[in-house]
Amino acid sequence: MPSTIVAAPPITMPSPIPLGASVPALTAHAISVSLPTWEDNIGYEEGDQRVVGRMETGYPRFFIHRSIQKLAALCLAKFGRPDELCILLPSPKVAGEGRDFLAHQNPPVPSRIVEFVICPSSISIIDTKSLGGVDCIELQILLFDKANWSFGKAFWQHSGDGICSRMAERALAFLGELPAGSTNRPPTPPNLERPPSKAPQTRNKHYSRRTNSVPPTPTTPSAPPTPRLETNPNHDDDAPVEPVKEEFLTSDLTTYLEERYGRNLPLFNAPLAKQALKRRIAGGLLPSDEGYGKVDDVVRGAGSGSGKKAVKEDDVYLYPCGMSAIWHAFDIARAARRRKGEKEGKSVCYGFPYTDTLKILQKWGPGCHFLGAGGTEDIPALEKLLEDRQPDEPPILSLFCEFPSNPLLRSPDLVKIRQLADKYGFVIVVDETIGNFINVEVVEFADIVVSSLTKIFSGDANVMGGSLILNPNSPLFEDLKAAQSEIYEDNYYPEDAVYMERNSRDYRGRIKRVNDNAYDVTDFLFKRSLADKSTPTEGKVIKQVYYPRFQTPENYAQAQRLPPTGKGGFGGLFSITFTSEAASMAFYNTIGCAKGPSLGTSFTLASPYTILAHYLELDWAASHGVERGLVRISVGQEDQEVLKNWFESAVTAAEDAGREVDGQ
The missing domain is CATH 3.40.640.10 (Type I PLP-dependent aspartate aminotransferase-like (Major domain))
Known part of the structure; x- marks a missing residue:
């Protein structure tokens, strides 16, 4: 009886993540954002409304989370003057550092700090029993003139000490507000029903304390001022953007599901x-x-x-x-x-x-x-x-x-x-x-x-x-x-x-898988690069593969753990450069993985790093060997066949683009 050849099942490739959507997709506190083409990254840096108008989120130190923006707008409405903006900080000490940073600019930037303590009240949309005694949020509001936003944002970005998005959502819940982008309110338990709009509250659970000598805050405006919706560290585009549309759960319900059915500690x-x-x-x-x-x-x-x-x-x-x-x-x-x-x-x-x-x-x-x-x-x-x-x-x-x-x-x-x-x-x-x-x-x-x-x-x-x-x-x-x-x-x-x-419970196992995948991917790319002298150079467009195995390996060996975890033990991050920007663009636009800022994710993530991190100082970066067309890859835990398909198709597209540049 003749043998039957069974065809291998087709490889299921992940669906592309749309421009501006969170990475990972549909994640309330995602730390990356999808920028799927080279042109999208340039548009982000230049403040192109085609790009920034679709961004639901971004890397948290560069793009202030929507819920933090919403909370900041409420704080401005309550304590701010019409010509002020603010950043929200977690403690008096951090707020003092921010104030000192502004004061040391040339010329000095005046600022003031307001402490805002937010406790649950009858309008809260959260069950406080789940908080384990964390019954109030203490915010430090650092206010300054709108014209000095870039300095306030610089402190937020460089220090990394701004409040986090989960803290902002908790504060919003205490104030009876949904997270930014939420469109549906889940049923509220009877004991937490919002009182009639004109019913007086029995006790004011939200109070403030000014921590430096400043004139009394003017009367609160009747409507909140339009908040500064940050989209990019290199420009100041005040145009608001569309809210997140996929967010339907309150943070408390999400937490409940994680604790009840997931692996989170209470x-x-x-x-x-x-x-x-x-x-x-x-x-x-x-x-x-x-x-x-x-x-x-x-x-x-x-x-x-x-x-x-x-x-x-x-x-x-x-x-x-x-x-x-x-x-x-x-x-x-x-x-x-x-x-x-x-x-x-x-x-x-x-x-x-x-x-x-x-x-x-x-x-x-x-x-x-x-x-x-x-x-x-x-x-x-x-x-x-x-x-x-x-x-x-x-x-x-x-x-x-x-x-x-x-x-x-x-x-x-x-x-x-x-x-x-x-x-x-x-x-x-x-x-x-x-x-x-x-x-x-x-x-x-x-x-x-x-x-x-x-x-x-x-x-x-x-x-x-x-x-x-x-x-x-x-x-x-x-x-x-x-x-x-x-x-x-x-x-x-x-x-x-x-x-x-x-x-982080399984991080050691993830690192082994990532080490193995990155070793194999970089081995494939190196053989398709001009740096590999053992194969013909004709048609190659990859100039260099930057990976600890190939860059200063003798220094890496000084601190390398032996025996290594997985193949080589060189980690999951590498960068590649190309003979032309056209080849860089073709590679990046073709590769099928997620694309956005950050690294170390369990999924493969690509970024045109120099464009994204040094767009206003490209010549300076190039003078230190960081080329404009550099593409950085953080390898994830995908199956080898998925990775092989992604990188083979991307390299082929780059080589085709290289031939067009050469006029072949």
């Missing part, structure tokens, strides 16, 4: 969620984490028999996002220097970094030295900088670097940097977000380690978070710990911590 267990996160970050995997039962399974900072102290939970601090952790790492270094009565020196940004890291070092303190090559090439320049300090010049305060860097995936020479830090006494701050501590161990080289938990630690792209570790073996540990003890406050919103704890 909200009243947020302190336990934070403890679990700190233990996970310190290196101990809880017994429920994928069967990795040993607490010292990925112990940090103390190899077997090394005699060094391991990182403990008390050495780990949580922040609202990764950039907040970076901003506060710098603040810790500055505070430690001040405690000793010494002048604060400049810092060093070593290697081409994520844009806001450099901006922080430039805009706070006395400034910084930028050594953009990174790797080992800039070690002589760093040594000269340290050796040539003038007698009246304060010593270097700190050195910030990424391991590896974003977007060129270059790793600094941590061994040599550690030697120089021991000699000259500066603080080493290493951002391990791209490497992640399953793949690399940087604690032994750094004084402070920061990471964006928003990325692969979470994976689900629906919550922000950041972490900071003080290395207990650092020669500066006691100074840094004392400074941190004085200035740290926990502003990580409890509900975000609960979601982050849930998301």
Whole structure:
């Protein structure tokens, strides 16, 4: 009987996400937004209404979430003057930092702070029993003239300390308001029915307190002023945009479903969620984490028999996002220097970094030295900088670097940097977000380690978070710990911590899958690139593949965990450059994965990184090797066949475009 050949089932490809929709799709607190074509990204940067008019959301530090915008509009209506705008901050300390930042501009920007405490009342659309004692929201409203919006937005973006979208939705619920974009109100329990519009309330549950001496606020306008709806960090387009149309659930109902039928801890267990996160970050995997039962399974900072102290939970601090952790790492270094009565020196940004890291070092303190090559090439320049300090010049305060860097995936020479830090006494701050501590161990080289938990630690792209570790073996540990003890406050919103704890339980398994996928994808792309000299170059349009396997591998090996998790252990992020922008555009427009800002997602995510992060400084970025046409890819957990189809079709389209450019 002849054999029957059974055809393989067709591969089901994910549906494209429309322009402006959240990434992931239909996610209330998504951290990315779909920009599916090269032209869409340029339109976003230039404020093209075709693009910004369709954006439902965006990366939270650049695009202020709709619910935060709605809450800000209500605050402006209650406390603002017609010529003012505001940003919403979580604590008096953060608000004071924002006010000081504005006051240090040239010329100084005047501002005022209003504290607004919002408690549930008879008009609340939320059952307060689910909050576990969190019965009020305390907002700090930093108000300033509309003309100075760019400065207020800069503080929001760089510090990462603005309120989160879940906090905004909770405050809106206390005020009897739905989240921004909600179109349906679910049935309200009888005891929470809204009273008749003219019925007086028995007690005013919302009050404010001005925290600085300012004239009384003028009479509240009869209608709220149109809020500034931020669409892009590089321009100020005041045109409002269409609301989110897919949002139908209140935040409380969503939370109930997650807790009742999902895997979330109840909200009243947020302190336990934070403890679990700190233990996970310190290196101990809880017994429920994928069967990795040993607490010292990925112990940090103390190899077997090394005699060094391991990182403990008390050495780990949580922040609202990764950039907040970076901003506060710098603040810790500055505070430690001040405690000793010494002048604060400049810092060093070593290697081409994520844009806001450099901006922080430039805009706070006395400034910084930028050594953009990174790797080992800039070690002589760093040594000269340290050796040539003038007698009246304060010593270097700190050195910030990424391991590896974003977007060129270059790793600094941590061994040599550690030697120089021991000699000259500066603080080493290493951002391990791209490497992640399953793949690399940087604690032994750094004084402070920061990471964006928003990325692969979470994976689900629906919550922000950041972490900071003080290395207990650092020669500066006691100074840094004392400074941190004085200035740290926990502003990580409890509900975000609960979601982050849930998301991160399986992060080790996800990292293995991502490592495997990225290794295979970059291997395929490298063989189709001009960098591969073992194959003919004719028709190739990929110039370079930036991945730790190919970029400064000897430096990456200094901190690489062995044996690696999965293939190579090089992480899921890489970048590629092309022989022409036409080829870059064709590749990006063709690839079938999700497209938008951020990285470390469980799904593959592409971005024309330089266009999106450095559109107003493209020549400067290019001078440091970050080309305009660079495409950055964060590889996810898709099946190999799906990834193969995506990248083969994208490379073919790029090569076709390259032939058109060459006139073939």
